[in-house]
Amino acid sequence: MSFRNTRHERRNSMSPEQIQGLVSQGYAIVIMEDTVLKLDTWMKSHPGGEKAILHQVGKDATVEINAFHNPTTRAVMQRYQIGTVQLPWKNLTPPIQTMNLQSSDEADQSLVVDDCEQRVVKDLGFPERPEKRVESDHPASLGRSTTHVVDNGARQPLSHIDVQTRETIDLKCAHYPAVDAGTQKIIIDRYQVLEEELHARGIYDCNYSAYAFEAARCAFLFGLMLVALKHGWLVLSGIFMGFFWQQLVFAAHDAGHNGITHDYRIDSLIAMTIANHLGGLSMGWWKQSHNIHHIVTNEPEHDPDIQHLPFFAISSEFFGSIYSTYYERIMQHTNMSKYFLPYQAYYYYLILALGRFNLYALSWEYLIRGQGPRQGPAWWHRWYEISGQLFFWTWFGYYLVYKGIPTGSGRLVFVLTSHMVTMPLHVQFTLSHFAMDTKNLGPQESFPQKMLRSTMDIDCPPWLDFFHGGLQFQAVHHLFPRLPRHNLRAASKLVQQFCREVEIPYAMYGFVDGNKAVLSRLDEIGGQVAIMEKCRRVLAEAHQS
Template sequence: MGKLADRILSRRQIENLIADGKNVIIYDSKVLSVNAWMPYHPGGDKAILHVVGRDATDEINCLHSKEAVQRMQSFVIGRIEGLWDNFKPPIQGGIFRKLGSGNDEASDSTDHELDQPNVPAEISRSPSPSSVSSDDGFLHESGVRHRGHKPLSSASSMTSVDDASPIFDPEAITRRKVAEDLAVYPRVDDATQRKIALKYRELEKRIEQEGLYECNYWAYGRECLRYSMLLAVCIWGLSSGWYMTAAVALGCFWHQLVFSAHDAGHIAITHNYQVDSCIGIFIADFLGGLSIGWWKRNHNVHHIVTNDPEHDPDIEHLPFFAISHRFFGNLFSTYYERILPYDAFARVVVPLQHYLYYPILCFGRFNLYRLSWEHLILGKGPRKGEAAWHRWLEIVGQVFFWIWFGYFLVYKTLPTNWDRFVFVMISHVVTMPLHVQITLSHFSMSTADLGLKESFAQKMLRTSMDVDCPEWLDFFHGGLQFQAIHHLYPRIPRHNLRRTQKLVIEFCKEVGIPYAIYGFYDGNKEIIGRLEEVAKQARIMAACQASMTQKGEYGSF
């Protein structure tokens, strides 16, 4: 193994391995072939597939403990010299050549020409953030980003739906969105992004030295006290005939529980994989009826390809929501492995999505039940290794949940079917703010692709935003208000995220990355603004299609 790990592999050799079906990733200049690990990976196979052919050093470090990273050394098959130029992973459409294919003499750079940001030549070289005027509503001296919405009427790619000849040009919209990001964020070149990556790693060392990875168990003790009080109010309400009060208390109980399940899913409480996994299963499955295994598989992909319409399941909500015009084209989801059809129902709902956003989220928990059971029944989680038995424990937890909640609480305790219906609806609708909190930090942020050279740190900060709130209100947001911080360092217990935020703001100022933060009210305005923007695009596209149909012209957008 020693000789194998020390051999130098060229770029073409690594490309050949991937073309031959090997899942090869780069970590700290080492080449790892992880096919044998795929069935065992607790975070699911999709998360690995999105870093094939890439330098995944930062992704691996942020999502894994040192012990897990050490175990990965057994998959080392060689090393590289110098900096690595990322391939586009096969799951994202990357094409790889085998040795002897007749193209071996081709330049290594040619296979990436199409992977660069798709923008006009005159704007492909973006200015540094320091040269962007603060009057444009994007960047201020503090390094904190407050983004305003630009009116769609100013876009060359579209005209108003009231115009006689509406125009909808999705490629022009894509180029404009990329151009807007390139005008604000640091240059997407090797030197700039390498500097950001090194500063990001230095910050991680400082965070560790300051003990921010260490869990404050007293804080979780206070959390458990809050959970117990809410559950006690629910039981008291049921025993006293105050069924609606009990329903609200139960909804609040579920809302608060999710925050600890989130920490456990990231192994951020005890930092012991099995212990935190069992905590997460007990909270999510036994008490909440949701699969932590489903959440892990979904959420790990989200942390790697954040806000990518084709790959991030957390923004793939057709037919109800579309946060990018790209969803209008029957987009293929690599996570769900199927086309997300922009069908007749979506054509009705999406143009109204900014009005329907809050009402639809009231029913979000019901969809999570469906996704949880689909994950467990189909066995989409690991079937081998240390995580394989979790599926069966989760199924036990699901049965337990529906016995205590569905049978004993709803069916046996409540006297009439109407009471049961109202109780279920209220207890589930009360959790709606949680779904707002989850979508708040991403729906209004960039969905543009800036190419393969963009560093992990910049991508996370470009696609995630934080919510500003007083410290006494942290319990309500449960750490989800620090999404940008969390995406950079997901294994930090949420009670330490406020302290970490100060360090990240310093980092953003140093490297010139805008740090996006809004108040809860303004953040909601941003989401509604984005949904309204895309809804207007949908109406324009519909008007274009109607106009083409009238003229006897046919085409796709």
């Protein structure tokens, strides 16, 4: 088939078989409303990165496209139309998500370890595994398997830990609507009505006066930092510096989602200036990573925001050799991760306190390697960001830290304090996802259900919104990424009503309870690692004897 974009060919009616054939040949085919888009050319200049599109290949991505793009961008996408398709469309699994994640050697090894696990968990007081088999193909029935699960027609043994994980999945999935076309269509239709209501009520309108207050607050914090630094109060100065960065991140986040002016070029300039020139972080890297996170939220193989081996694992899927489609490498469960993970609940806050240093490294890698688009409207972003990095490390690294603080120990105190103070921000974002479901229920699950299943909101009084930046409403934000941050609280009431109507649980925890839920998940996964390692030691000792 020719892909010349003539008016006649754009209106060609295409069969599902034709579209599946194009997808199987490697073309980036995406359905938007009733049109078939071939986005191979656009991917190269897509500011959000190629992978954000690859995770939508073969799917009706109308909801996702509308959530992330304004009408102007959606009109541009229509230029890549090659035909039409009769709705409803049955989603295909995007090819990027179809890698075989477990080698035969690992499967064979699980046969050996399984018997040992059964003995060890019995010694530790865990209940013994009953002997049953899968009776249903519905995702919610996965937890009912205790010895075998059907996967692509082959039966593979499950360890006791796998069984526990699937039982947890069963309990969680049972609370959500079925993943069938009819049910999910009802959810999507009601979600679109909700979005129209948000527009009608003006909740999509930006509150520019709120940004004036935020700018004043940031200037005040920066001034306090300079005053404290002048008097040699390095710890206090570092605290104000960290608070300054924390408040900046919120505005950069809004601009990165085109949520301030809703103009891509203006918001991109605002976001890059705040992130690079004032914060030393790459907005291009953030957008590329963050967009993927929003699309495949909490999926171990695909979401970079939960891929933190060897220090963190929030799913037993990380115990195997998972291929990260984002980093394009196998994430090995190495001896280092086996050593650290049993203690992850104990060093959780410490690692997050040092998280900003990791963001620097990721930003530099992104800019040095030129991982962003090199053509299209974002071709110049890399060079603007590099200039911002040079500016940041000149004013902060050279003048403020090196020239402004006379001693090496003093510089270390100031840098560590200022960076560790930003820890609550990292905690807040992980709270919204680490304790939530990590299961991929397949391509038929709707965008709104997936976002609500994998994301929680954190409850707090309105007067604390400035501290959380309004982003404690992460579930609402994931449903409507371009919604201005200051309006998320107002939108949450309508989202709760929507959840009641479509019978999707709306997860909201208090800040303390949210922390408890995350620590509980980390401790649970860490305990599973400890059991597996004890099994291996038992097997090794038995082999030696």
